[in-house]
Amino acid sequence: MAPGGAGNGITLQQLRYFIEVAAEGSISAAADLLYVSQPTMSAAMKELERRAGRALFTRSTRGITLTADGTEFLGYARQVIEQAELLEQRYLGRPPSRRLLGVSAQHYSFVVDAFVRMVKASGAAEYEFSLRETRTWDIIEDVRTLRSEIGILYRNDFNRKVVDKLLRDGGLGFTPLFLATPHIFVARTNPLAGRERVTLDDLEELPRLSFDQGTNNSFHLAEEILSTRSSKQDIRVSDRATIFNLMIGLGGYTISTGIISDDLDPSIVAVPLDVDERIEIGWIGHTSIPLTGQAERFVAEMREVVADFGVELFS
Known part of the structure; x- marks a missing residue:
């Protein structure tokens, strides 16, 4: 009998082993977590590659x-395991499985809000979620390597060609969520906070x-529009709290x-910026891999959060 199961097909056990090995980056670490011997795990992975007809690991x-x-x-292995677990829950009365989802995003509070809603709505007794607010290049790399299942970033006329390439x-695709009108974020104590709108000239001394x-710094990978415009005073930071x-x-x-x-960032306000620009916000994922159910739920929560602000969503 071949390691991980009998017959010529790929087994659920092999897929579960494979997912854990990929997550740990180590056969021995995955074997320890799953309480199997390293030789058994190694043999199972070699047999899986043989059955798949291609090398899955370097x-x-x-x-x-x-x-x-x-x-x-x-990506496909995760889909299969998720569906198998849903089947077991429905017909065998087994408890819900441990929920999994990784998200990488530019620094948007609506993403955090949607993430909070998703975690609460999951109703899972056990879960392992990750939310990485990070650099644009890293978002793309996280999703490409499946460290995260989806990423959230923006495109506009200036960066579109570079981002799309x-x-x-x-092997990733961009799905638009909504088109935003540029605003500035300032403290409620800022003199501009009470303005109906501001111009670029109003920002000259700030x-x-x-x-x-x-x-990987590049104007085309900047998180903010108008990144090529000069400024007298520039400060770069690494996180949203700062x-x-x-x-x-x-x-x-x-x-x-x-x-x-307002709940997450009560001290900050948004004021419309009078520029002829638009910001297209969307999520990225592998074009050849469908989203898991948990990822679809997160996207749905993002849409609901944005809709609450009266922003028009892409269908």
Whole structure:
């Protein structure tokens, strides 16, 4: 009998082993977590590759990584296991399985709001969710390598060609959520906070706050529109809490969607920016891999959060 099951087909046990090995990047670590011997796990993975007819892992002294085929295979394996668990819950009366979802996003409070709703609505006794607010390049890499199932970022006329090429090269696609009118975020104590709208001239003497893009820094990967426009005072930060603190402490501003949660960020307000620009916000995922049910629920929560602000959604 072949390791992981009998017959010529791929078994659910092999898929479960494969998912754990991919997550840990190590056959021995996955074996320990699943309480099987390392030789058994190693043999099961070799047999899975034989049955799949292609190499799913690249092995080295530092561990294992997924090949391009392995990355695609992982997406389908997750789908199969999720459906099998739903079947067992429905017809065998088994308790709900541990919920899993990874999300990588630019620094948007509506994403956090939707994530909170998704976690509460999951009703799961056990779950393992991750939300990474990170750099644009890292979002694309996270989704390409399936560290995260979906990513949230923006496109506009300036960065569209560059972003679309990066997505295309990674086998990823962009699904629009909504089209936003640019706003500035400022502290409620800022003199501009009470204005109906502001112009770029109004911002000349204020510190411009933006999110650092690290070693892959590029105007086309900036999280803020109008990144090529010069500013007298520039400050780059790495997280949303810091940028909000600098809005309060230094009277700075950043440019974003205008969607901000009063519950999560009560000290910050959004003021429309008078520019001829639009920000297209959407989610990215593998074009050849359908979303899991948990990811679909998260997308639905994002749509609901945005709709609550009266923003028109893409159908």
